[in-house]
Amino acid sequence: MPDVSLRSHFLRACALAALSVFAALPAQAHFQELIPDPPLVGEVTGGKVTLSATFTHPMQNGPVMAMGKPARFAVTVDGQTTSLLNSLSPVVIDGKAAYRAEFTAKKPGDYIFWIEPAPYWEPAEGVMIVHYTKVVVDAFGADEGWDAAVGLPVEILPLTRPYGLYTGNVFSGVVTRDGKPVPGAVVEVEYRSQGTITAPDDVFVTQVVKADGGGTFHFAMPKAGWWGFAALLEGPKPMTSPTGESVPVEEGALLWVHTVDMPAK
Template identity: 60%
Template sequence: MSCKPASESRFGAASRLLAVLGLVLPIAAQAHFLELIPSTEILTAETGPALTLALSFTHPMERGPAMAMDTPARFGVLTAEGREDLSPRLQAVERDGQRAYSAEYRVSEPGDYLFFVEPAPYWEPAEGVMIVHYTKTVVDAFGAEEGWDRMVGFPVEIEPLVRPYGLWAGNLFTGVVTRDGEPVPFATVEVEWRNDGSVEPPAAAFVTQVLKADANGVFSYAMPRAGWWGFAALLEGEAPMTNPDGESVPVEQGALIWVHAREM
């Protein structure tokens, strides 16, 4: 009777394990993020008053693939003057062969401009849930630096405790996860960097950073690299929705905020 060397047996077992993991890891790493990315987070005399905003439902760290977006339920901007509906400015574009959106905006005066989007619910059959990610980002215009902590009034929302612009790579971003205006204790927060192609995650665990808020709904994360960072607090919706097959299914409500860090 012959026996395989121990090293060969271990290699065979490892190969079988990797084959299994090869099926599991790509699915586990697919964290959905609704991107709401302005062409800059700070408008100055050098940049001028014009902005382009890109909306896409995708996987930021993995650079896709993007998922098709239906027309958002709401898209607007909140300033000291109130709310402005920007839905008529939305233009359908294509990303990874899927529908995404773009919009142009020109600021009229100095101030902080809080752009927000409530997307149409997205059916995710792999998870058996409808996904609604309430998303926002803040742009400062001409050094006003006031109003960055305004709240849209979404059902679930992140309240920034750190000014969400003028950030260096390495700064600590802190926020409060809220539902109906009240803090959510121990909420799970996922964090992803919008990859520009310069980073290859060494393992699936590096794609999405996962945090838990404390008993007061407060979380913090030190952004190690320049670029756009998305923070997504994921909560179970209080009421089910109907999926495309007419079935009543759970809802994943996401409270998202995008912030930008620059190299010092």
């Protein structure tokens, strides 16, 4: 008869070893990027902007995860929404599928670009991931309409204008689901490092803030560049995984915000 005590010690040792390996893995938060280049458009650029959609870990500069064809891609300006889905072109980044689009703003306005990506199966977490992502591009100095909702199931509504920001400015926003604030929502924040930063410890990779009872959160951005804000909420309905199982859904409300250093003169 096998020694039950010995067997239990062996299983416990295996479990502890597995946990130690898992703990040693770097913390990696999934973020859907939607990055415009340039961040602002005007006469100098002719109103032209290139938008890049990549599913990745922005602070760690990867790895990139393959995107399926997005369900929706559009722009909302002056209360009018126009589909841009046909303007998306597939590109390959680090060997994985991503998307890019060209757009020309023909009149002053705050153009809210947004994307609903195809659900992404994350087997390590056992969830399907859908990150509804927005970015606001001001065209020709309109400075109006940046706080408008576009009607996504989950959405961050900015209380701070999400462009024209200096390094160190505080960004504030409201996390909503179906247009209503989400009390106590947890918001993950990452800097798009593009490989320029090595975090001193894994805990520094993803910053975390919690919204108050009205769904409002605040965060001071300590470096120039792009900052992603992701409120991750459990979806109301499960989805079917590629393995045929009914699994929960992570719905992300994402918003990208850009900062610059204040010039000396």
